[in-house]
Amino acid sequence: MGGKVRxxxxxxxxxxxxxxxxxxPPTRHALHGPQEISVMTGDVAAWIAAFRPRxxxxxxxxxxxxxxxxxxALRPDVVEKDRNQTEFTRTIWDYLDKAVSDDRIVAGQxxxxxxxxxxxxxxxxxxxxxxxxxxxxxxxxxxGVVRGDIPTVAALVTLASSTRRGAYFExxxxxxxxxxQEGDVAPAAMKGSWAGAMGHTQxxxxxxxxxxxDFDGDGRRDIWxxxxxxxxxxxxxxxxxxGWRKGAPWGVEVTLPAGFDYRLSGEKIHHSAAEWQTMGxxxxxxxxxPDCGPSSVLLPGGAxxxxxxxxxxxxxxxxxxxxxAYVIAVGHLGDRILGGGPIQxxxxxxxxxxxxxxxxxxxxxxxxxxxxxxxxxGRIGPxxxxxxxxxxxxxxxxxxxxxxxxxxxxxx
Numbered sequence: 001m002g003g004k005v006r007x008x009x010x011x012x013x014x015x016x017x018x019x020x021x022x023x024x025p026p027t028r029h030a031l032h033g034p035q036e037i038s039v040m041t042g043d044v045a046a047w048i049a050a051f052r053p054r055x056x057x058x059x060x061x062x063x064x065x066x067x068x069x070x071x072x073a074l075r076p077d078v079v080e081k082d083r084n085q086t087e088f089t090r091t092i093w094d095y096l097d098k099a100v101s102d103d104r105i106v107a108g109q110x111x112x113x114x115x116x117x118x119x120x121x122x123x124x125x126x127x128x129x130x131x132x133x134x135x136x137x138x139x140x141x142x143x144g145v146v147r148g149d150i151p152t153v154a155a156l157v158t159l160a161s162s163t164r165r166g167a168y169f170e171x172x173x174x175x176x177x178x179x180x181q182e183g184d185v186a187p188a189a190m191k192g193s194w195a196g197a198m199g200h201t202q203x204x205x206x207x208x209x210x211x212x213x214d215f216d217g218d219g220r221r222d223i224w225x226x227x228x229x230x231x232x233x234x235x236x237x238x239x240x241x242x243g244w245r246k247g248a249p250w251g252v253e254v255t256l257p258a259g260f261d262y263r264l265s266g267e268k269i270h271h272s273a274a275e276w277q278t279m280g281x282x283x284x285x286x287x288x289x290p291d292c293g294p295s296s297v298l299l300p301g302g303a304x305x306x307x308x309x310x311x312x313x314x315x316x317x318x319x320x321x322x323x324x325a326y327v328i329a330v331g332h333l334g335d336r337i338l339g340g341g342p343i344q345x346x347x348x349x350x351x352x353x354x355x356x357x358x359x360x361x362x363x364x365x366x367x368x369x370x371x372x373x374x375x376x377x378g379r380i381g382p383x384x385x386x387x388x389x390x391x392x393x394x395x396x397x398x399x400x401x402x403x404x405x406x407x408x409x410x411x412x
Contacts, residue, residue, distance in 0.1 A: 064180060078150065091347070107143055111137070118228075119133065125215075128235075131338050134333075137201055141201065148194075156170075172196050212234040243312070243316055250330070250334070270294035299401065304347075358405070360378045363384055367387075384403065385403075389401040
């Protein structure tokens with residue numbers, strides 16, 4: 001699950017099982033953890049031999065290391081998935097088509113009815129709205145149907161030994177070994193996604209140690225079993241920890257007035273609902289904009305796509321997974337589960353997502369042209385978006401900050 005390094009827009013094309021592509025340490029810690037470009041340079045046996053003294057110094061017993069690490073081998077499937085995370089390789093409209101499908105909405109509505117009593121208790125204790133919990137559960141494991149079958153230790157050893165963010169995954173591996181050592185779960189049952197995330201709502205091991213809860217009071221924080229209670233409550237505890245505001249929206253779809261200054265879009269520009277309304281920003285479908293505090297206009301598909309006014313709860317979900325595509329999917333799926341309608345604006349479906357190589361080239365050429373993209377890691381976040389806007393302004397095109405093939409071709 002996903003820390004947000006500030007660098008650009010096809011965050012549209014981010015990940016599903018573990019956070020965004022990052023080359024540098026994140027500015028905040030997200031539940032799924034940061035991801036990065038795999039480099040496949042690790043010799044697992046040699047890496048484990050070097051890791052064991054560090055693990056023992058951190059309090060992991062030799063017996064635990066023997067039990068957990070014997071016969072662990074590099075998993076090429078994990079490295080391949082790390083290189084091809086879905087929120088990074090699809091446009092936002094393709095991502096949302098699957099993430100917020102009719103089947104997922106219906107399954108969420110069924111889960112809402114089935115788990116009504118459980119959700120009442122979790123809402124009362126943690127002050128986190130049920131629809132966001134259901135949406136995260138739906139996206140992370142299809143409401144518990146697909147919790148992942150990759151041994152967590154093997155996944156983390158692979159990522160620690162074979163990626164540029166090895167230090168991060170080594171810390172997660174140590175956390176996983178502590179969970180095993182403390183007996184929270186049997187080694188054979190500690191399974192999850194390729195990125196090391198576990199259970200119904202895909203907690204990373206360090207987040208489990210810090211924030212998982214025993215909601216049913218049976219003495220175990222069980223996020224892996226068939227009962228989702230502890231997992232959903234742990235997710236609520238996580239969101240509450242980062243400031244979830246009960247009853248407030250994550251954001252709303254909006255329409256922009258003719259002549260809107262697109263330089264005012266992006267997460268770094270904040271105004272109140274009243275100020276946005278004065279500028280002509282209107283709620284799609286009518287009604288007032290939500291008075292949710294400092295809010296921003298987000299254009300995940302550029303000026304030709306849907307526009308959203310995002311609220312502080314949007315940024316709380318970012319701690320869980322910082323991909324804009326993921327956060328919008330969570331928010332929109334939650335709205336649809338409660339009976340809300342589809343996104344009204346059309347998407348520019350004639351466009352394609354940039355490849356990793358094209359995103360890196362875009363950032364590199366922006367920097368060479370004098371527009372600081374915050375590095376050239378292929379991660380399109382707010383810094384890269386701001387650089388794109390500045391470049392677009394300099395050549396008198398709509399400064400929507402969208403990382404398109406057209407922008408790449410226009411760069412010197």
